[in-house]
Amino acid sequence: MSSPKAARLQKVFPVDLEKFLPERVLKNYGKWVERRFHGSGIIEHISETGDRIFTVKVGMPPNARVSADTLDRLADVADELGIGAMRVTMAGNLEILTDSLDKAFKIKEAVEKMGFPVGGWGGSLWGINSCTAFLTCTTAVVDSPSITKALGDALAPYFKEQSLPAKLRIFVSGCPAMCAGGTAIDIAIVGQWGAPPRIREDVIGMCLPPPRALAKVQEGQIFLVQVCPTGALTLRREGDKVRLVLVGEKCINCARCKENCDAFDYEPENVGVAILVGGKMSNTGGGARLARVLVPWLPATPPRYEEVVAVVKHIIEVWRQHANPGERMADFIDRIGWTKFLELVGLKEMHEYYQKTPEFARTFLTFRGRGEIYRRLRDVL
Amino acid sequence: MSAPRDLPPADVLLKRAEEMLSELEKGPWPSHVTELRKTRYPLYVYGVGLVARKSPWGPAAVKVEYLNTGVLSRWARDWVPGGGGEVHFRVFHTPGKFLKTDFVRKITKISRELGVGLIELVGQTGALVLNLTPETAEQMVDALREIGTDVGGSGDAIRALNACVGPALCEFALYDTLRWYAEFYKDKRVNDNIVTPSYPYKFKIKFSGCPMDCGRANRADLGFIGVWEGAPEVDQELLRKKVEVGEVDPEKLAADCPSGAITWDKEKKELKIDGTRCRKSMHCIRTAFPAVKPGKNKKIAVVVGGGSKGRFGPKLGWLIGYLSPDQVKDAIDLVFKVIGPWENEAQPKYRLGDYILHVGLDKFIEKAGIKLEGMPTSTAKNPDEVPYAVLPKEVRERFLQFAEQLKGRV
Numbered sequence: 001m002s003s004p005k006a007a008r009l010q011k012v013f014p015v016d017l018e019k020f021l022p023e024r025v026l027k028n029y030g031k032w033v034e035r036r037f038h039g040s041g042i043i044e045h046i047s048e049t050g051d052r053i054f055t056v057k058v059g060m061p062p063n064a065r066v067s068a069d070t071l072d073r074l075a076d077v078a079d080e081l082g083i084g085a086m087r088v089t090m091a092g093n094l095e096i097l098t099d100s101l102d103k104a105f106k107i108k109e110a111v112e113k114m115g116f117p118v119g120g121w122g123g124s125l126w127g128i129n130s131c132t133a134f135l136t137c138t139t140a141v142v143d144s145p146s147i148t149k150a151l152g153d154a155l156a157p158y159f160k161e162q163s164l165p166a167k168l169r170i171f172v173s174g175c176p177a178m179c180a181g182g183t184a185i186d187i188a189i190v191g192q193w194g195a196p197p198r199i200r201e202d203v204i205g206m207c208l209p210p211p212r213a214l215a216k217v218q219e220g221q222i223f224l225v226q227v228c229p230t231g232a233l234t235l236r237r238e239g240d241k242v243r244l245v246l247v248g249e250k251c252i253n254c255a256r257c258k259e260n261c262d263a264f265d266y267e268p269e270n271v272g273v274a275i276l277v278g279g280k281m282s283n284t285g286g287g288a289r290l291a292r293v294l295v296p297w298l299p300a301t302p303p304r305y306e307e308v309v310a311v312v313k314h315i316i317e318v319w320r321q322h323a324n325p326g327e328r329m330a331d332f333i334d335r336i337g338w339t340k341f342l343e344l345v346g347l348k349e350m351h352e353y354y355q356k357t358p359e360f361a362r363t364f365l366t367f368r369g370r371g372e373i374y375r376r377l378r379d380v381l
Numbered sequence: 382m383s384a385p386r387d388l389p390p391a392d393v394l395l396k397r398a399e400e401m402l403s404e405l406e407k408g409p410w411p412s413h414v415t416e417l418r419k420t421r422y423p424l425y426v427y428g429v430g431l432v433a434r435k436s437p438w439g440p441a442a443v444k445v446e447y448l449n450t451g452v453l454s455r456w457a458r459d460w461v462p463g464g465g466g467e468v469h470f471r472v473f474h475t476p477g478k479f480l481k482t483d484f485v486r487k488i489t490k491i492s493r494e495l496g497v498g499l500i501e502l503v504g505q506t507g508a509l510v511l512n513l514t515p516e517t518a519e520q521m522v523d524a525l526r527e528i529g530t531d532v533g534g535s536g537d538a539i540r541a542l543n544a545c546v547g548p549a550l551c552e553f554a555l556y557d558t559l560r561w562y563a564e565f566y567k568d569k570r571v572n573d574n575i576v577t578p579s580y581p582y583k584f585k586i587k588f589s590g591c592p593m594d595c596g597r598a599n600r601a602d603l604g605f606i607g608v609w610e611g612a613p614e615v616d617q618e619l620l621r622k623k624v625e626v627g628e629v630d631p632e633k634l635a636a637d638c639p640s641g642a643i644t645w646d647k648e649k650k651e652l653k654i655d656g657t658r659c660r661k662s663m664h665c666i667r668t669a670f671p672a673v674k675p676g677k678n679k680k681i682a683v684v685v686g687g688g689s690k691g692r693f694g695p696k697l698g699w700l701i702g703y704l705s706p707d708q709v710k711d712a713i714d715l716v717f718k719v720i721g722p723w724e725n726e727a728q729p730k731y732r733l734g735d736y737i738l739h740v741g742l743d744k745f746i747e748k749a750g751i752k753l754e755g756m757p758t759s760t761a762k763n764p765d766e767v768p769y770a771v772l773p774k775e776v777r778e779r780f781l782q783f784a785e786q787l788k789g790r791v
Binding site for chain 1: 404412415419420431436438439448467469473479483485486493496498499504509525530533548549551554563567575595639661663667689692694696697699729730755
């Protein structure tokens with residue numbers, strides 16, 4: 001008989017709708033017919049049974065990090081003024097559920113008193129997704145929660161009021177692994193190495209076969225060599241010794257080596273963020289697409305990240321002033337064209353220069369046409 | 382990561398870390414630092430990382446018996462004064478991410494008593510993340526299992542599933558995403574592959590009820606997105622009412638359709654939608670619901686190969702066909718058909734999409750033995766622009782035949 005702990009091999013999945021869904025939701029499951037908006041952040045869901053649920057959307061701190069105490073206080077609000085239930089959204093917002101508009105406004109008042117903004121619906125900033133970065137991650141090169149905080153402070157009015165042409169979402173990731181949700185979003189901010197990483201000779205042995213084996217094994221069977229998409233990581237024979245080296249001229253700073261082995265290091269002064277624009281996930285407008293690089297590198301200086309905040313505010317302002325109502329960043333850029341967009345932002349000449357550099361061409365050629373050869377959902381619908 | 386150059390002595394470093402942290406508590410946006418201060422999370426380590434501009438965490442190895450995924454642990458790097466550790470569990474979120482307050486209180490109780498009082502409400506795969514201490518890890522797993530959830534979803538395994546809220550709170554849901562979510566979890570094979578990491582890389586499965594894709598299925602390795610066939614359904618009577626009271630401007634509705642599929646007949650006061658041109662952008666439905674509704678013939682589009690990490694960079698999924706809303710069992714079988722060739726042949730750290738780019742989508746579908754309704758007969762979209770490739774003999778012969786039959790005719 002094995003350990004009683006072996007029972008853990010059958011997971012307890014939270015799948016029982018009866019248990020986890022609020023009663024009022026269960027009663028109206030699949031019966032929703034309409035929704036109405038009552039100012040920013042308050043949404044009325046109307047069921048065919050005549051029941052209503054009002055959700056109040058509350059912005060959470062960066063990386064959706066809350067203390068148990070705060071969460072309990074939010075639960076108190078949901079008990080006193082709501083139907084004893086909340087909902088978390090993928091944007092990291094918290095929706096508190098209630099049954100009347102009057103109570104919804106009271107919830108809004110109560111959470112705003114606690115310091116949390118209400119909003120994030122319609123033509124506004126829907127939230128900023130952030131990866132964990134320096135809070136727990138070993139590979140992040142910039143700290144996305146603090147970038148998110150700096151951006152949130154600057155953009156808070158856009159969350160609370162509907163003063164933008166359409167929905168805006170921002171993802172902030174600490175490294176090219178893009179754990180905050182990738183680049184299929186209006187504005188994506190991604191941590192960059194800036195320069196090829198350095199191998200830490202003292203610890204790289206942990207990620208390689210023992211030296212004797214290394215001398216015999218074929219290069220293509222070394223895990224780190226397999227992981228590198230450009231062949232920048234390669235074995236070099238020096239006398240009777242074999243070493244792993246990084247050929248800087250081939251590196252595209254994709255950070256895959258760092259994701260798989262801790263022995264890669266960087267100089268903080270090279271590190272920065274790239275800003276990408278015009279991606280989206282939804283099939284609305286012109287359909288889902290990945291964002292494009294607008295600014296390949298900017299310094300990321302904690303705690304206020306003035307440079308990043310300035311550029312993001314500028315991008316939003318260009319979009320706000322030139323987009324038609326209801327036009328998301330991606331559809332706006334689609335309509336006016338990328339070149340015109342660059343002109344409006346004031347980066348046209350910069351881009352002409354930047355695209356001619358061999359380092360840029362290297363990344364482009366490595367991933368050329370990587371996704372465009374097969375049909376996407378939008379192409380077939 | 383090694384110590385950054387010119388790191389100040391410990392006392393100065395900690396002082397500057399504290400300054401940095403208090404700066405992050407200012408401003409109108411809710412602050413994570415303010416929240417972290419209310420917990421037993423080692424905040425100075427984070428502060429030191431900000432000053433050093435390097436992640437202060439290195440990998441550690443906290444093991445929990447019979448728990449192979451979902452536990453992540455870190456040690457502070459040797460240059461962080463005072464050291465410290467950080468361990469967290471990835472916990473399966475509730476269906477639709479609904480949190481009844483009694484459940485919230487159970488979670489906060491566990492977090493306070495067995496953890497450090499810190500909760501990440503939602504991770505980017507849709508997990509609930511709880512910080513803890515290594516000593517309480519064993520107890521915490523059992524406590525979580527007792528309240529009806531569990532720990533898992535990291536490493537090269539099937540990750541926590543993600544579904545949009547679906548019919549629980551949304552009128553647009555075209556299939557029951559939460560029921561699919563539940564059925565997938567109940568399957569023994571899915572359970573076993575969440576428990577034990579054995580794939581080349583992570584594998585994510587996501588469900589979205591409609592083409593607006595709130596579940597981010599288009600970015601999953603395997604995504605299920607609700608769609609319909611043809612044109613949306615129009616209730617002309619109800620629409621006319623909406624037009625009369627000024628809720629809907631039919632001319633604008635027609636003009637704004639991204640597919641250009643809508644025309645408004647002024648005379649008859651009828652909205653016509655050309656089903657062959659409709660690209661399911663949901664514009665008319667969102668504007669005039671319930672007068673304009675999705676079509677009756679509902680289907681689930683299956684997309685494969687999305688993801689943001691991977692050998693060939695970020696990708697969105699490719700469509701491989703359709704299922705019907707009642708084919709949940711077939712969908713679960715499909716998971717393992719899709720995984721089959723990838724698991725056997727892909728290089729380490731290749732996402733499914735990377736593997737597909739390697740072997741070709743058609744070849745992959747053939748190898749996986751996938752048969753779905755509405756499969757594209759040829760998946761290729763663009764001709765290649767590079768004039769060299771390895772060409773099998775039969776390909777060359779076909780082009781030769783093409784030229785042969787032209788001889789003498791032109």
